[in-house]
Amino acid sequence: MHSWARAAAALAGLTGAAGTGLAAIGAHLAPGTGVRAAAHLMIINAAAALAASALAPSAPGRASWLASATFVLLSGGWLFCGDITLRALAGFGLFPFAAPLGGSLLFCGWIVTAVAAVIALRPPPRKKY
DSSP, rough: HHHHHHHHHHHHHHHHHHHHHHHHHHHTTTTTTHHHHHHHHHHHHHHHHHHHHHTTTTTTHHHHHHHHHHHHHHHHHHHHHHHHHHHHHHOOOSSSHHHHHHEEEEEEEHHHHHEEEEEEEEOOOOOOO
């Protein structure tokens, strides 16, 4: 397995754990603040990033597409959800336009995931005998 895929899978696991923690915070400490929505996005994008990194061994030579999808999804999720959570709990965000930037990265991450699925997972050309 590619070393980036192991790192991405570990980061996806940590992202899922963060999403689970945010779900608990949203349910018990900050209901109605948007933290639960951020938690759901974190968990969904963690699962997608884990799936993309798990597909890397099946795409030798083309796994960079999957790597791109994985890291764009994870970075977008952390930016978007981190900003929403900080605004809800602390009253300030990460930096101006962090949530729109993170949301844009999430959108792009899903598009890159679709492109990666088409390119990286296409069957190899058939040999003519």
